[in-house]
Amino acid sequence: MKKILLGRTNLEVTKTAFGALPIQRCTVDEAVEILNAAKNAGINFFDTARAYSDSEKKLGIAFGSSRKDIIIATKTHAGSLEEMKSHLETSLQMLQTDYIDIYQFHNVHEVPDEDNPMYRYMLELKKQGVIRHIGVTSHSYQSAVTAIECGLYETLQYPIFCLSDEKDLSLTEKCRDNNMGIIAMKGMGGGLIDDPKVAYSFIENYDNVCTIWGIQKKEELNDFIELEKSGIALEGELKDKLQKYREELQGEFCRGCGYCTSACPVHIEINNCARMTQLCGRAVWQDFVTDEWQAKMQMINECIECRACVEKCPYGLDIPNLLKKNLDHYEKFLDEKAIV
Numbered sequence: 001m002k003k004i005l006l007g008r009t010n011l012e013v014t015k016t017a018f019g020a021l022p023i024q025r026c027t028v029d030e031a032v033e034i035l036n037a038a039k040n041a042g043i044n045f046f047d048t049a050r051a052y053s054d055s056e057k058k059l060g061i062a063f064g065s066s067r068k069d070i071i072i073a074t075k076t077h078a079g080s081l082e083e084m085k086s087h088l089e090t091s092l093q094m095l096q097t098d099y100i101d102i103y104q105f106h107n108v109h110e111v112p113d114e115d116n117p118m119y120r121y122m123l124e125l126k127k128q129g130v131i132r133h134i135g136v137t138s139h140s141y142q143s144a145v146t147a148i149e150c151g152l153y154e155t156l157q158y159p160i161f162c163l164s165d166e167k168d169l170s171l172t173e174k175c176r177d178n179n180m181g182i183i184a185m186k187g188m189g190g191g192l193i194d195d196p197k198v199a200y201s202f203i204e205n206y207d208n209v210c211t212i213w214g215i216q217k218k219e220e221l222n223d224f225i226e227l228e229k230s231g232i233a234l235e236g237e238l239k240d241k242l243q244k245y246r247e248e249l250q251g252e253f254c255r256g257c258g259y260c261t262s263a264c265p266v267h268i269e270i271n272n273c274a275r276m277t278q279l280c281g282r283a284v285w286q287d288f289v290t291d292e293w294q295a296k297m298q299m300i301n302e303c304i305e306c307r308a309c310v311e312k313c314p315y316g317l318d319i320p321n322l323l324k325k326n327l328d329h330y331e332k333f334l335d336e337k338a339i340v
């Protein structure tokens with residue numbers, strides 16, 4: 001498997017890496033099987049987070065005894081030093097390890113500076129060898145730039161994928177110039193891209209980017225392993241398909257990051273409802289017309305237009321309007337498919 005150097009960490013990670021958010025939805029046995037299959041195929045980099053419920057625990061069960069053969073990144077979303085200490089202790093326990101290769105501040109809006117007690121604690125942990133490198137993850141371009149320019153972080157995790165605009169893509173060069181590792185999340189656009197060949201061949205052109213592909217099923221893992229072997233190029237039909245995705249998703253679209261959802265006082269599942277038009281355009285549209293999804297979409301009618309969600313969206317989307325557009329499209333879609 002192709003490996004790259006992750007900036008100044010000197011960690012040699014496989015360019016095709018494993019995003020362990022989706023294994024929350026697997027049973028323990030399924031997760032352990034898929035994680036071991038990934039490792040056996042040569043993937044050496046696994047990214048998880050304290051916020052991903054039992055994902056760290058599943059990694060610990062799968063890799064407790066072979067810890068040294070792999071590189072683990074996890075994240076803390078702590079809001080205080082005390083909480084961070086507790087997160088770290090839990091992460092180490094769940095992962096069945098005594099060190100973390102990359103410990104990341106999870107989804108920062110304001111990047112912790114050198115005087116921040118949590119950052120200072122990270123430095124202390126690094127001295128003790130409990131963590132090896134300090135990273136940061138964000139969905140905000142401005143925060144990403146701050147994280148790169150401040151020189152305090154060794155890795156940046158950011159959504160970089162085939163629908164990213166030039167501004168976001170420029171972060172890859174900015175990371176290179178600053179000898180910082182860049183870890184791409186949302187490789188499949190949070191579910192908007194349904195052809196791994198397009199997503200994979202696009203990111204292959206960015207030689208300093210390691211993508212943590214969100215993997216839940218064996219078939220998904222196999223797709224990426226096959227693509228890695230074939231070294232597919234973005235040309236011909238794939239290029240045309242990428243162009244089609246771009247035309248369809250032009251303008252403002254929800255990336256499904258979920259940062260707005262907890263702000264909604266009427267509990268609309270914004271991260272999915274605001275991109276239902278795209279989800280229904282996928283080959284597996286049947287998954288999104290169940291009674292459960294119809295009920296979730298009807299919740300949009302409960303929106304009180306408080307715009308609390310808008311303040312949370314790193315992409316500045318006009319969420320209430322986006323939700324309404326998605327509901328209109330959804331109702332027409334149900335009519336077309338004669339679904340009652």
Ligand code: SF4
Nearest residue numbers: 264303304306307309
């Ligand atoms: S504007 Fe609507 S969708 Fe957004 S938080 Fe308020 S109620 Fe929820």
Ligand code: SF4
Nearest residue numbers: 254255257258260313
């Ligand atoms: S509306 Fe914005 S914050 Fe909410 S899930 Fe979509 S991209 Fe994320």
